Amino acid sequence: MGITERKEREKQELKELILLKAKEILMREGQEKMSIRRIAQEAEYSPATIYLYFQDKDEILHELMEMGFGLMNKHMDAAFAEENPVMRIRKIGEAYVDFGLKHKDWYDLMFVSQQPMNHIERCKEQWGHGLGLFEYLSATCAEAVAGHGDMPISEPRIMALTLWAHVHGLVMLAHAQRLDVVEKEQTQRLIAGAMDGMMHMMFPYHN
């Protein structure tokens, strides 16, 4: 039955067209402009049609979140390649912040928005990519601890969380323009200083 196959293919293609248009709007005009109606318009279908291919907007946002992790992983490739675990942690942190600052809308989808997580809950999936990143960071922390025992924090998972909270906090404060207020036009310098300080604190013998 070639027809069923073609239909299946066409269905998949339209699904991907919708996601493509959603992605394009997200990148060109940001989260708030990415409405179902707008996506439908760009894809040249009616808004109701979107609901034949996706349960709701949350599902679309979830798919975009997955895409976002793809982009972020690419952004971090060089950091992952670093051999020395401490240096790797530093590079990962810098790449993380850099990505966060450059791609606010993707970042929000991945680490802030409730909506894509709603969809996860329904599917009883887990936050695959995000969790993967955390586990990788934990493993790298464990490696760093193994290589040089004397660390202020010994639990790798607590180290990983501390690092994560730190970079996430910096990115969020920058996004919310709360850093401009603290010290105008100095966001970049403040972040660099904080990143440096964190490495200094966590890995005192690796300057």
Next chain:
Amino acid sequence: MGITERKEREKQELKELILLKAKEILMREGQEKMSIRRIAQEAEYSPATIYLYFQDKDEILHELMEMGFGLMNKHMDAAFAEENPVMRIRKIGEAYVDFGLKHKDWYDLMFVSQQPMNHIERCKEQWGHGLGLFEYLSATCAEAVAGHGDMPISEPRIMALTLWAHVHGLVMLAHAQRLDVVEKEQTQRLIAGAMDGMMHMMFPYHN
């Protein structure tokens, strides 16, 4: 002219009624339920009337943000009273996280939402309360450094930012339910561990 005075007073009273209703809705039902139309309904006026007392929703959110800082300051009173600067930093951090976890909607208004900041920009004011809190933390860090010279980070403002980013990051990750995913039902323990680790790193001789 007693009439002009009474009118001025009535104007102020309605302004405060609007803010009161906005606050009530925010606390009972959260940010997204706090619409202009809803506030108007609760205050028993038409939506258009709101715009005779406030420029736009951003201005209302800005006023609520100020209220939020009032609440937070009250929440932190005990921490501020602590004499030892290092202990004070720890207590401030704990109170900050506690407030953030308990009052998501207030917290968002103060540290995440763009909307109240839009209003600040128009008024050319600064982010008074937030900045004040940061400066206070910086000063406390300076005090801690002065009391015990050997700290991994010496610049008080970078110390303050590092602490802030850390607690802000933790609160944000918890709000976004990204911590549940990393380790289910362990949010409290993870945060406690991270807070402990941070103090351990930043003030190595004060355990």
Next chain:
DNA sequence: TTATTAAAATGAACAGTGTTTATTAAATTT
């Protein structure tokens, strides 16, 4: 006290949001 003027409040509209459902159009099968 009544007529006039100034101030305050509002209804209705605009342009937008996510989502559902009954209906229409198209494609496939009989």
Next chain:
DNA sequence: AAATTTAATAAACACTGTTCATTTTAATAA
């Protein structure tokens, strides 16, 4: 060619922030 299944849609629902012409209310002047 007719019947049936599948796909697409228009229209509606209940919302959002905001604006403006109109009406209602209150204060002042005649």
